[in-house]
Amino acid sequence: MTPERSMRITGTTRCYPILGHPIAQVRTVPAINAYFAAQEIDAVMVPMEIPPGGIEALLALMRSWSNCGGASVTVPHKQAAFRACDRLTDRARLVGAVNIIRREPDGSLVGDMTDGLAFVEAMGRNGIAVSGRTLLVAGAAGGAGSAIAQALCGAGAARLCLVDPSRERLGLLAGRLAADFPGCRIDEGWPDDARVDVAVNASPVGMRRDDPLPIDLDRLSPGAAVCDVITKPVMTPLLVEAARRGHPIQDGNEMADVQLPFQMRHLGLWADEALAPEGDPT
């Protein structure tokens, strides 16, 4: 067993705050600091609990905070962070939200949204196939749902069914995805002529004990995978019932736990060449 390298913060250390409200529940901070230490990157991630009323001021201040290298962004600041960025990846622009910001040396802020990539990565680790299949996303018009819908299209879904109480936002998303991914059939609502192979809950339904199930398990294929993005509770009533019926499941922590490489890549701090830096966003 090799000893873990320990963190050492000095005056030269670059800061990467993680911005949220509340913040105590975030899981990624120790893993990211362990990554910095292992890679001998003189950087630290620290939790910053900033209320919605203060986030614009903080994001403006980041431009002049010269030893800040960027920020991780979580609920409820992903949309405010999107508006504060000078440049955005296409992924972030489609979703209208960012979960990671790189601060350039000139102080400008470049946003990305890696939730969808991480979700599909977690599916791959769980052996849940996307390519050629019919998938459904409930809560598709929200931040996480839009990111996941887009990533599923990018991963080769044959047919994607989008469900959301906001019909207007759902229509806008469906139109954008259809334009960007002509090889994928985009539906609004449940399919009448097919069973669903993979169902994803990206809505908040399931956080409260008396919530109804956000997905009708009777309309899934036998052996269909059921995924949830909720982390409190990790085992939502949806996942409990799906598991009881024998469906493979994926919980919200699994998406959170594979974010690190995607966020580090956007920050320019990813060491593994298998995930090389992408072209500059615009």
Place this chain on the structure above:
Amino acid sequence: MTPERSMRITGTTRCYPILGHPIAQVRTVPAINAYFAAQEIDAVMVPMEIPPGGIEALLALMRSWSNCGGASVTVPHKQAAFRACDRLTDRARLVGAVNIIRREPDGSLVGDMTDGLAFVEAMGRNGIAVSGRTLLVAGAAGGAGSAIAQALCGAGAARLCLVDPSRERLGLLAGRLAADFPGCRIDEGWPDDARVDVAVNASPVGMRRDDPLPIDLDRLSPGAAVCDVITKPVMTPLLVEAARRGHPIQDGNEMADVQLPFQMRHLGLWADEALAPEGDPT
């Protein structure tokens, strides 16, 4: 040898930024984080390099930054931090500057100025007596100089001679010290009728290679101590010449290195009962 406890930052960790511009040169960050780890305090100090134009915004933001427990403040922000505080210790109010801020749970900011206390503590460690002696402070009207002058009075100086190019600020300081410390004789300028037992340079004279000496070594008692607050260079021309003449000396790092207990006490994080919390400032 017991292993050092290592730092672990999670979502529950409280942040204590150290605010300065530049910030890379600060020496206290590793010592304070080691103190937090040793005391099992779930807190971290991180460097924040904020330019003068951004400091007001950051201090305002600290009120809503709910997992921030306070801030250490260094050059050039000590006066701006003073103006931002809701409450101040008498020490800070006399000096017009703060070097440590405690953030209360309601978001209010309470400032203190511990430079003088740390300076006198370092003198004690060096065996430089204050009580009953004649001392001189050059650059007395500045932030560090005022703090040191006040602390020397508090430590029982018999006579304190204040030197500063700003006659107006010097007069104000002398009047306040005379009112607060009736047992100490306060002079403006060098004494005509006595030799100086301890001479302190609290001015920036000595930071540049071609600066003149800020203190006339010929007017000191034999064996008088010579102290400097400058840290760049640590061995100023004044200290070099004083040491050459056989005077005991104290350099700027010695003051910086004993700040920790005083700053932790103000933050309510000092474990040693020998430095019990003081009464609330007003």
